[in-house]
Amino acid sequence: MTRIAVVGGGRIGEALVSGLLASGRQARDLVVTERFEARGRELASEYGIRVTQSIADAAEGAAVLVVAVKPNDVESVLTEVAEYQETSDDDQLIVSLAAGTTTARFEQLLPAGTAVVRVMPNTPMLVGQGASAITPGRHATAVHMDLVEEMMGAVGMVRRVKESSMDAVTAVSGSGPAYFFLAIEAMVDSGVALGLTRPVARDLAIQTLVGAGAMLSESGETATELRAAVMSPGGTTAAAIRQFEKDGLRSAFFEAMAMVRDRSAAMGAVKEDGA
Numbered sequence: 153m154t155r156i157a158v159v160g161g162g163r164i165g166e167a168l169v170s171g172l173l174a175s176g177r178q179a180r181d182l183v184v185t186e187r188f189e190a191r192g193r194e195l196a197s198e199y200g201i202r203v204t205q206s207i208a209d210a211a212e213g214a215a216v217l218v219v220a221v222k223p224n225d226v227e228s229v230l231t232e233v234a235e236y237q238e239t240s241d242d243d244q245l246i247v248s249l250a251a252g253t254t255t256a257r258f259e260q261l262l263p264a265g266t267a268v269v270r271v272m273p274n275t276p277m278l279v280g281q282g283a284s285a286i287t288p289g290r291h292a293t294a295v296h297m298d299l300v301e302e303m304m305g306a307v308g309m310v311r312r313v314k315e316s317s318m319d320a321v322t323a324v325s326g327s328g329p330a331y332f333f334l335a336i337e338a339m340v341d342s343g344v345a346l347g348l349t350r351p352v353a354r355d356l357a358i359q360t361l362v363g364a365g366a367m368l369s370e371s372g373e374t375a376t377e378l379r380a381a382v383m384s385p386g387g388t389t390a391a392a393i394r395q396f397e398k399d400g401l402r403s404a405f406f407e408a409m410a411m412v413r414d415r416s417a418a419m420g421a422v423k424e425d426g427a
């Protein structure tokens with residue numbers, strides 16, 4: 153099976169590894185590079201995978217090299233990857249999970265002709281429920297895209313998009329889990345303020361999100377139709393929705409997600425001097 157090296161064993165690197173193992177991929181086909189030694193030991197013992205501090209060590213024999221470090225660390229990681237590729241016969245497919253960073257930026261930092269596929273994943277891939285968008289760099293072929301689609305498809309759903317859509321994808325699904333986590337925090341606190349115990353408020357709020365999500369994905373009805381079905385005329389839900397609209401919840405989403413788009417675009421700018 154295709155050997156995958158993941159550079160960066162943080163939250164998203166772990167989510168990918170965990171999701172891939174749960175989907176049936178063998179631990180011997182995965183290797184992680186993590187510079188923080190204690191974190192590396194934690195991942196090795198939790199998942200039974202090989203963890204190394206050396207990028208070259210992980211890259212050797214891997215068909216795919218996934219870059220799962222913070223955007224600020226991408227340049228130093230790719231410098232090491234480029235050094236490795238220039239001294240070896242391997243020509244791995246490079247898969248970027250980094251927000252904002254364009255395939256052009258990756259190509260600038262890697263040997264000429266390197267195949268790059270950019271992915272915007274999200275953390276629910278940890279439990280096989282991820283949502284990813286993928287887009288090819290200039291040298292990625294249909295075979296490379298199929299390979300990445302299969303890899304990310306093992307941990308959730310995948311859509312192919314144009315690279316110009318990646319900032320919007322980040323606003324919807326990349327950052328999206330955090331919006332729902334925030335909503336749950338607020339619902340639990342509010343339930344407690346209204347007299348529920350915290351465990352009861354928590355269980356009810358979480359199952360409500362899970363159930364609503366299942367209805368959205370399985371019923372074939374739109375969010376608007378499903379919301380209307382909860383809102384009895386003149387009833388309790390209508391009172392809540394009226395207050396949310398009065399407080400600008402809908403426009404808060406528009407503004408917050410435009411902020412994500414702008415932040416992602418600013419991180420992605422290709423350096424003019426090619427440095």
Ligand SMILES: NC(=O)C1=CN([C@@H]2O[C@H](COP(=O)(O)OP(=O)(O)OC[C@H]3O[C@@H](n4cnc5c(N)ncnc54)[C@H](OP(=O)(O)O)[C@@H]3O)[C@@H](O)[C@H]2O)C=CC1
Pocket residue numbers: 159160161162163164165185186187188191220221222223225228229249250251252272273274275326327
């Ligand atoms: N978290 C999320 O929900 C999502 C994140 N992403 C993207 O994924 C990437 C990673 O994010 P996230 O996992 O949250 O970040 P983390 O900080 O949790 O993980 C990054 C990890 O990479 C390690 N690292 C950095 N440089 C190297 C190196 N040279 N060699 C080996 N390991 C290295 C870091 O070590 P150290 O701690 O020592 O710095 C850290 O453990 C980012 O680019 C982000 O934009 C994309 C979609 C969703």
Ligand SMILES: O=C(O)[C@@H]1CCC=N1
Pocket residue numbers: 251322326327
């Ligand atoms: O917050 C971030 O920058 C990353 C990208 C999408 C989700 N987390």
